[in-house]
Amino acid sequence: xxxxxxxxxxxxxxxxxxxxxxxxxxxxxxxxxxxxxxxxxxxxxxxxxxxxxxxxxxxxxxxxxxxxxxxxxxxxxxxxxxxxxxxxxxxxxxxxxxxxxxxxxxxxxxxxxxxxxxxxxxxxxxxxxxxxxxxxxxxxxxxxxxxxxxxxxxxxxxxxxxxxxxxxxxxxxxxxxxxxxxxxxxxxxxxxxxxxxxxxxxxxxxxxxxxxxxxxxxxxxxxxxxxxxxxxxxxxxxxxxxxxxxxxxxxxxxxxxxxxxxxxxxxxxxxxxxxxxxxxxxxxxxxxxxxxxxxxxxxxxxxxxxxxxxxxxxxxxxxxxxxxxxxxxxxxxxxxxxxxxxxxxxxxxxxxxxxxxxxxxxxxxxxxxxxxxxxxxxxxxxxxxxxxxxxxxxxxxxxxxxxxxxxxxxxxxxxxxxxxxxxxxxxxxxxxxxxxxxxxxxxxxxxxxxxxxxxxxxxx
RNA sequence: UCCCCGGUAGCUCAAUCGGCAGAGCGGGUGGCUGUUAACCACUAGGUUCGCGGUUCAAGUCCGUGCCGGGGAGCCA
Numbered sequence: 001x002x003x004x005x006x007x008x009x010x011x012x013x014x015x016x017x018x019x020x021x022x023x024x025x026x027x028x029x030x031x032x033x034x035x036x037x038x039x040x041x042x043x044x045x046x047x048x049x050x051x052x053x054x055x056x057x058x059x060x061x062x063x064x065x066x067x068x069x070x071x072x073x074x075x076x077x078x079x080x081x082x083x084x085x086x087x088x089x090x091x092x093x094x095x096x097x098x099x100x101x102x103x104x105x106x107x108x109x110x111x112x113x114x115x116x117x118x119x120x121x122x123x124x125x126x127x128x129x130x131x132x133x134x135x136x137x138x139x140x141x142x143x144x145x146x147x148x149x150x151x152x153x154x155x156x157x158x159x160x161x162x163x164x165x166x167x168x169x170x171x172x173x174x175x176x177x178x179x180x181x182x183x184x185x186x187x188x189x190x191x192x193x194x195x196x197x198x199x200x201x202x203x204x205x206x207x208x209x210x211x212x213x214x215x216x217x218x219x220x221x222x223x224x225x226x227x228x229x230x231x232x233x234x235x236x237x238x239x240x241x242x243x244x245x246x247x248x249x250x251x252x253x254x255x256x257x258x259x260x261x262x263x264x265x266x267x268x269x270x271x272x273x274x275x276x277x278x279x280x281x282x283x284x285x286x287x288x289x290x291x292x293x294x295x296x297x298x299x300x301x302x303x304x305x306x307x308x309x310x311x312x313x314x315x316x317x318x319x320x321x322x323x324x325x326x327x328x329x330x331x332x333x334x335x336x337x338x339x340x341x342x343x344x345x346x347x348x349x350x351x352x353x354x355x356x357x358x359x360x361x362x363x364x365x366x367x368x369x370x371x372x373x374x375x376x377x378x379x380x381x382x383x384x385x386x387x388x389x390x391x392x393x394x395x396x397x398x399x400x401x402x403x404x405x406x407x408x409x410x411x412x413x414x415x416x417x418x419x420x421x422x423x424x425x426x427x428x429x430x431x432x433x434x435x436x437x438x439x440x441x442x443x444x445x446x447x448x449x450x451x452x453x454x455x456x457x458x459x460x
Numbered sequence: 461u462c463c464c465c466g467g468u469a470g471c472u473c474a475a476u477c478g479g480c481a482g483a484g485c486g487g488g489u490g491g492c493u494g495u496u497a498a499c500c501a502c503u504a505g506g507u508u509c510g511c512g513g514u515u516c517a518a519g520u521c522c523g524u525g526c527c528g529g530g531g532a533g534c535c536a
Contacts, residue, residue: 028495035495048496066486081494107471107486108497114528115471169535205536230534231461243536322532333532386536431536444529456527 001073007042009076009086018076018088020047023125024068024099026108027061034061036090038072041124044131044277048079049088060093067099067106067125113447120451120460128285131278132448135271136436142270143223143244143432146263152219152246157206159225162198163410170229171201172239202227206245207427208361208414211390214247214425215417221246223432231455235444236381236434240453247427253363253372253389256426257349260376260385261302263430264347268297271439279440287441293379294439302347303340307370310335310350313343330357331375333382340377347378360404362388363424364396374428381438387428394418 001019009018022040036049049072051061064070071094079087105119106126116123123129144154160174175182176195191198206222213220226243246259271279272294283290305313314325314335323332331339331350340348351374352365362371376385391397397418401408408415436448446452451460 026496026498028498030493030495030498031491033494035498037496046496050494079494081496083496102487103470105470109471109485110497111471117528226536228535232534233461234532234534235530237535241536245536381536383536429536434536 003071005042006038006040006045006047009047009088010043010045012076012086015076015078015086017074019071019073020049020088021071021096022047022069024064024066024070026066027064036061036064036070036072038070039125039130041130043134044127044281047086047088048084049074049090051090051093057090057093060095063095063098064093065099065101065104066108067101067104069096069099070094071096113444117446117452124450127281129447129450131281132436132440132442133450135275135278135440136448138275139267139271139432139436139439140223142267142274143263145270146266147219147221147246150219152221153213153217155210155213155217155220155222157203157209157222157224157245159203160196160200161203162196162200163208169204171204172227172229174200174202204228205243205429207247207429210245210247210427211425212413212417214249214427215421215423218250219246219248233455235446236437238433238445238449238452238454241445241449242432244430244432245427247425249423249425251389251426252424253351253374253426256387256389256428257302257304257351257374257376260349260374260387260428260430261347264376264378264384264435265298267435268294268439275439282440282442290441293441296345297347297378300346302349302376303344304349304351306352307331307350307354308352310339310348314338317343328354328356336377336382337379341379345379347376347384349374349376351375355400358388360400360406361390361397363391364400372426376428378438380443381434383431384434384438385428385430387426389424389426392418392422392424394422 001017003019003021006020006022009020020038020040022038025037025039025046028035033050033052036051037046038049039046051057053061072088072090073092074088074090076086077089079085106122111126116126116129124133147154177190177193182190185193194200203226205226206224210220210222222245224242225240227240229239230237248255248259279290308327310331311325311327311329314321317338319338321332321334323334325335340346351372352370353373354369355364355371358371358373362373364371372389374387375383378384391400394415397415398408401411433445433448437443437445440448442448446454
């Protein structure tokens with residue numbers, strides 16, 4: 001007999017013979033029989049199983065404590081008691097793996113996020129992390145669905161990269177050489193000995209490669225792991241995270257903002273319609289205002305305002321910020337939060353930043369002072385998306401690189417795309433984990449990644 | 461990396477002015493009941509994060525290291 005999933009059992013319309021395999025969430029003993037509550041990860045809910053203290057079943061039942069893995073076979077019947085629609089009358093029991101209650105860390109009680117992080121290998125068995133991981137999976141599929149519907153090609157940007165200076169952040173070095181062997185080598189010898197014959201690292205962004213493919217396939221996107229060796233110790237930074245990076249040929253900044261807004265709204269809408277049960281857990285136990293936040297995002301168009309206008313709003317607010325704002329200054333976290341959480345009470349897209357505070361590849365506007373960049377800010381998270389129209393004019397791009405102090409040789413292939421058939425194009429990066437934080441209300445990025453990598457944390 | 465806060469039983473926390481180490485939950489044992497965060501009784505459980513110092517006496521005060529959280533910067 002094939003095993004039934006809890007999800008299907010709970011939704012089934014009729015009883016009958018059933019085989020269920022899962023992990024014991026709790027066991028309640030009565031005189032003569034016990035209740036087992038089983039979860040198999042297919043959904044938030046459990047199925048209650050009724051086990052008689054018969055001569056055959058009792059010895060097996062005693063081995064089934066919270067956390068143990070087992071199979072129950074029996075009859076699915078309507079439950080006579082309140083609390084559940086169905087229950088399984090167990091006729092046969094198999095114990096796959098016991099869980100010693102003296103040492104099994106998960107108890108039938110609420111645990112702190114901090115404690116659960118120390119047992120990241122077991123926390124997916126809790127309601128909260130199970131729900132988060134199901135939503136994470138569903139959101140990843142929704143990303144692909146969103147772009148597929150719009151005719152974007154999913155492309156795989158390399159994870160190993162030789163371009164050292166993409167400007168997005170500190171890069172992890174990758175080498176196949178033994179550290180002891182390297183110590184004895186001169187820089188030139190080392191380069192020759194390296195696997196790639198040159199320094200290599202983990203990608204900090206697939207953007208440059210995505211641009212090449214957008215200039216061939218039209219509309220493309222990458223969705224993959226990204227690595228930053230920044231010593232960032234905050235609830236919204238991780239050393240390894242997943243980023244969604246669309247890139248559109250023949251698109252300008254306005255179309256870029258349109259896409260970002262559509263993507264965020266599309267994903268939020270998808271969560272509301274496809275993850276309702278798991279989302280309800282976060283509404284009850286993590287963030288009471290979550291529903292209002294999510295529906296608020298869908299309610300009205302995002303506010304869009306030029307950077308200079310944002311500065312004026314901040315100056316006119318009468319607020320005394322720790323970092324006073326002035327023309328040309330970058331927005332601090334306190335400013336971003338004020339704009340979207342207090343002033344507009346809405347997601348805000350700030351665009352057309354002073355060129356001095358943005359990357360070299362962003363398209364220089366006609367004013368010569370600003371670039372066609374945009375940041376999408378959302379309540380609580382801050383920057384969810386960062387993007388721009390790219391500089392497609394070879395001369396301007398070369399000049400901007402020189403101004404930024406970047407050597408042009410390593411970028412010969414990037415510049416080639418501006419030499420041959422260059423075209424306007426635009427794209428952005430969306431932090432997948434930050435999106436999950438937005439959708440679930442989870443406050444720390446370490447809790448939306450199964451095995452988070454942050455400074456000094458590489459266990460599991 | 462900087463600033464602030466914290467580290468006490470398996471977990472969440474308390475411990476007054478520096479004066480005998482405590483509770484709830486979880487675990488174990490027994491009881492009871494179609495139970496459902498079950499309930500009742502009993503019970504075991506401690507290098508108070510490490511190192512050094514002050515003191516008759518340190519969980520408590522001082523120094524230092526490690527770890528965790530919050531804020532900032534960097535950004536997705």
